[in-house]
Amino acid sequence: MNGSASLPSARQRLPSPRKYGLDNRSIAGIIYNFNSTRDLTVTNIVVSTRQSSFSPLQLHSRSVAWQFGAVVLGSLFLALSSYIEVPMVPVPVTMQTFAVTLVGALYGWRFGALTIAAWLVEGAAGFPVLAGGAAGVQHFMGPTGGYLFSFPIVGAIVGWLAERGWNGNRVMLAFAAMLIGNLLCLVLGTAWLAAMIGAEKAITFGFLPFIVGGLLKSALGAATLKLFSTYRAEPRDRSSKTQ
Structure with a gap:
């Protein structure tokens, strides 16, 4: 059949x-x-996936004028952070790396690195925007050069991580991203310094004194990203309640 x-x-x-x-x-x-x-x-x-993965300001979707304004404001924020010193033992700590990692996380890796590079160009051109109001190309060739050159790399890496969920929506991952950025800055800066004064002295004076400050700035950066995340979520919560 x-x-x-x-x-x-x-x-x-x-x-x-x-x-x-x-x-x-x-x-x-x-x-x-x-x-x-x-x-x-x-x-x-x-x-939903894009909102959880991209940086809070989502500059990739903004107009060119908006992006340009963000770069200008970001460079001003970085310059201001260079004047802020927090007294700590054994050395005072500036808020530069806090600002660098925060700009990277908020702007995303492309615009974060671009903004940080623009700030460094301003400093090299003679504008008093570096640590303590310093300016000039000589700071990029001296002992601090490694830290300065590391900043765009740090901002890009933190921004790249933030775009993939290491942001205020997951505060522990945000802290980890900030900590990675701070440690990378110290490692690259110390390596540059070691070429001038030797590895032992570079670690003693260019790495170890800044570990505690890096931890505190990482925690502050993660808390700031959490505030941004909460602020962004509140309008959506209010709109859903009114519907």
Whole structure:
């Protein structure tokens, strides 16, 4: 006996929609609503994923004028941080690395690195925007050169991590990203310094005294990102309650 001959066709197995009082227009409406709901769900998933993965300011989606203004404001913020010193033992700590990692996390890796590079160019050109109001190319060739050259790299890495969820939505990952940035700055700066004064002295004077400050600035940076994340979430919560 032929098995295929004993099976009814798909048209015979499925009941006619008209058996349930559905005409062609009703059937088309059901199909349209199904597709619309499916597309809306997929869109929501994509938007939700992007919101959790990209940096808080989402400069990639802004206008050129908005991006330019953000770079200018970011460079001013970096310059201001260079004047802030926190008294600590054995050496005072500036807020430069805090500002560098924060700009990277908020701006994303591309605009973060660009903003930090713009600030360094200002300092090299003679504007008093480096630590303690310093300026000039000589600071990039001296003992602090390694730290300065590390800043765009640090900002890019922290921004790259923030774009992948290491941001205020996950505060421990945000802290880890900030800590990685601070440690990388110390490692690169110490390596540069070691070429001038030797590894032992470089570690003693250019690395160890700044570990505690790096931990504190990493915690402060993570807390700041958490505040940004909370601020962004509140408008969505209010809008959902009003609907």
